[in-house]
Amino acid sequence: xxxxxxxxxxxxxxxxxxxxxxxxxxxxxxxxxxxxxxxxxxxxxxxxxxxxxxxxxxxxxxxxxxxxxxxxxxxxxxxxxxxxxxxxxxxxxxxxxxxxxxxxxxxxxxxxxxxxxxxxxxxxxxxxxxxxxxxxxxxxxxxxxxxxxxxxxxxxxxxxxxxxxxxxxxxxxxxxxxxxxxxxxxxxxxxxxxxxxxxxxxxxxxxxxxxxxxxxxxxxxxxxxxxxxxxxxxxxxxxxxxxxxxxxxxxxxxxxxxxxxxxxxxxxxxxxxxxxxxxxxxxxxxxxxxxxxxxxx
Amino acid sequence: xxxxxxxxxxxxxxxxxxxxxxxxxxxxxxxxxxxxxxxxxxxxxxxxxxxxxxxxxxxxxxxxxxxxxxxxxxxxxxxxxxxxxxxxxxxxxxxxxxxxxxxxxxxxxxxxxxxxxxxxxxxxxxxxxxxxxxxxxxxxxxxxxxxxxxxxxxxxxxxxxxxxxxxxxxxxxxxxxxxxxxxxxxxxxxxxxxxxxxxxxxxxxxxxxxxxxxxxxxxxxxxxxxxxxxxxxxxxxxxxxxxxxxxxxxxxxxxxxxxxxxxxxxxxxxxxxxxxxxxxxxxxxxxxxxxxxxxxx
Numbered sequence: 224x225x226x227x228x229x230x231x232x233x234x235x236x237x238x239x240x241x242x243x244x245x246x247x248x249x250x251x252x253x254x255x256x257x258x259x260x261x262x263x264x265x266x267x268x269x270x271x272x273x274x275x276x277x278x279x280x281x282x283x284x285x286x287x288x289x290x291x292x293x294x295x296x297x298x299x300x301x302x303x304x305x306x307x308x309x310x311x312x313x314x315x316x317x318x319x320x321x322x323x324x325x326x327x328x329x330x331x332x333x334x335x336x337x338x339x340x341x342x343x344x345x346x347x348x349x350x351x352x353x354x355x356x357x358x359x360x361x362x363x364x365x366x367x368x369x370x371x372x373x374x375x376x377x378x379x380x381x382x383x384x385x386x387x388x389x390x391x392x393x394x395x396x397x398x399x400x401x402x403x404x405x406x407x408x409x410x411x412x413x414x415x416x417x418x419x420x421x422x423x424x425x426x427x428x429x430x431x432x433x434x435x436x437x438x439x440x441x442x443x444x445x446x447x448x449x450x451x452x453x454x455x456x457x458x459x460x461x462x463x464x465x466x467x468x469x470x471x472x473x474x475x476x477x478x479x480x481x482x483x484x485x486x487x488x489x490x491x492x493x494x495x496x497x498x499x500x501x502x503x504x505x506x507x508x509x510x511x512x513x514x515x516x517x518x519x520x
Numbered sequence: 521x522x523x524x525x526x527x528x529x530x531x532x533x534x535x536x537x538x539x540x541x542x543x544x545x546x547x548x549x550x551x552x553x554x555x556x557x558x559x560x561x562x563x564x565x566x567x568x569x570x571x572x573x574x575x576x577x578x579x580x581x582x583x584x585x586x587x588x589x590x591x592x593x594x595x596x597x598x599x600x601x602x603x604x605x606x607x608x609x610x611x612x613x614x615x616x617x618x619x620x621x622x623x624x625x626x627x628x629x630x631x632x633x634x635x636x637x638x639x640x641x642x643x644x645x646x647x648x649x650x651x652x653x654x655x656x657x658x659x660x661x662x663x664x665x666x667x668x669x670x671x672x673x674x675x676x677x678x679x680x681x682x683x684x685x686x687x688x689x690x691x692x693x694x695x696x697x698x699x700x701x702x703x704x705x706x707x708x709x710x711x712x713x714x715x716x717x718x719x720x721x722x723x724x725x726x727x728x729x730x731x732x733x734x735x736x737x738x739x740x741x742x743x744x745x746x747x748x749x750x751x752x753x754x755x756x757x758x759x760x761x762x763x764x765x766x767x768x769x770x771x772x773x774x775x776x777x778x779x780x781x782x783x784x785x786x787x788x789x790x791x792x793x794x795x796x797x798x799x800x801x802x803x804x805x806x807x808x809x810x811x812x813x814x815x816x817x
Binding site for chain 1: 523525553555571615616700707760761764778779780781782783785786787788789792793795796799800801802803804805809810811812813814815
């Protein structure tokens with residue numbers, strides 16, 4: 224049974240009854256599990272994490288839209304977090320037994336349905352967008368809801384689905400497909416912040432490093448050490464072990480060693496298995512060999 | 521939901537209708553999955569692999585006994601593989617959300633029930649046995665069914681449960697708890713069989729190596745290389761990465777490198793995660809962080 228994860232971001236974080244109604248609508252869809260949801264009052268925004276197969280996830284996202292659109296009006300919405308829509312962002316993430324292509328197809332299907340059923344303009348992003356200037360969420364969201372009508376007036380920002388003007392109360396939605404994020408930190412056996420910053424610069428994409436790494440150097444003052452803090456945005460193409468080994472080698476250059484690394488939050492088992500395969504030089508390994516996978520077929 | 525695996529070995533591998541009846545009896549128990557079963561005619565023996573929670577697995581094993589005892593008479597049974605009973609060996613293996621202690625308790629509970637319900641003497645083995653001379657299956661089975669009456673005449677071989685004499689047609693059963701086995705091979709970049717044999721001797725328990733490693737050196741003639749072939753009998757106490765690193769270091773002594781390693785058959789995900797944790801120096805890692813585990817809670 225294929226598993227797709229979706230993590231919609233909704234522009235409501237202050238009215239618990241609205242958040243509860245959205246959560247209830249998601250839970251009511253058979254085949255979908257609402258794994259988590261959290262709200263931030265100052266952001267005035269909530270994040271829902273759900274999992275299921277394509278058809279169930281689609282039904283749950285549409286049910287979520289119905290609740291959100293009935294309750295949220297961006298014309299009176301305030302909050303610290305940038306937002307373009309009442310339902311602001313809807314990513315689909317391949318977890319198991321499903322390809323990125325299938326998640327892209329699902330994003331387009333849901334985008335088309337959201338546009339036709341609710342009259343909301345939809346921008347595809349990340350893997351679902353074929354347009355290089357429309358892959359990055361921050362680029363699409365720049366100007367926010369308040370600047371949306373002007374932005375949509377330019378041909379550059381014609382939506383992928385739906386009307387050429389914003390929905391009056393719901394703005395626009397950004398829908399797409401991406402790999403799971405891994406939040407990964409490496410702690411160095413030194414208090415030299417310059418070393419952490421130089422290593423971060425060496426490995427992150429923006430300054431010439433690996434394609435799917437975002438990185439920054441930080442001090443952990445209470446421990447007297449420094450940290451290279453990272454987001455790995457595609458663990459298949461830029462695997463954890465390659466990042467670890469590169470940081471280790473760069474640190475050696477400064478006479479510094481790796482104290483430990485840490486994964487913050489969740490990690491797909493395939494990302495850990497890839498590290499075991501690499502270091503153990505496993506010649507021919509298949510996920511079917513993992514006992515738990517066999518038990519759950 | 522806790523998962524225990526059981527892999528009973530039954531002394532019947534030639535009559536498909538008997539094997540099918542046993543398989544059907546296991547499948548009929550709710551909460552149990554029969555993952556695999558295979559029969560060997562020359563051994564005249566079948567192996568059933570099932571998984572479920574403690575109560576379901578117990579019910580399935582007892583249902584299996586009923587079918588096997590009705591159909592098998594060891595007085596007329598022949599086969600190459602040594603055997604002591606119609607149901608010869610029943611191991612319980614902790615897979616997920618269950619401790620070894622719970623599997624030991626289950627082995628004793630099933631052993632007691634088999635003895636009282638069917639009048640079969642039961643020997644506990646491996647982790648379920650408190651007696652060091654009764655842990656090893658081969659020691660218990662020595663003399664086989666044909667020598668069992670004489671063996672049981674000595675106080676040394678009084679059973680853990682049930683009568684002091686063999687069951688006329690079903691002999692005795694060996695029931696216990698053990699860790700999952702991992703079949704693990706390391707291929708060396710050389711054709712020198714002596715190197716593979718020396719490394720196997722260095723790492724296996726019987727000649728001074730790691731406590732939970734069985735190993736032998738083999739030639740892979742068609743590839744012109746040699747292999748250290750191993751069984752890892754407790755991956756928690758003798759982990760894969762430590763075996764790999766020790767073989768690598770021993771090989772260096774002879775100017776030889778590791779070409780690749782391979783896991784044959786199934787491996788618990790915890791054994792792979794331990795390798796990732798070790799090499800990536802993960803400071804604080806919990807199985808709860810594996811996304812799939814969270815999805816399946």
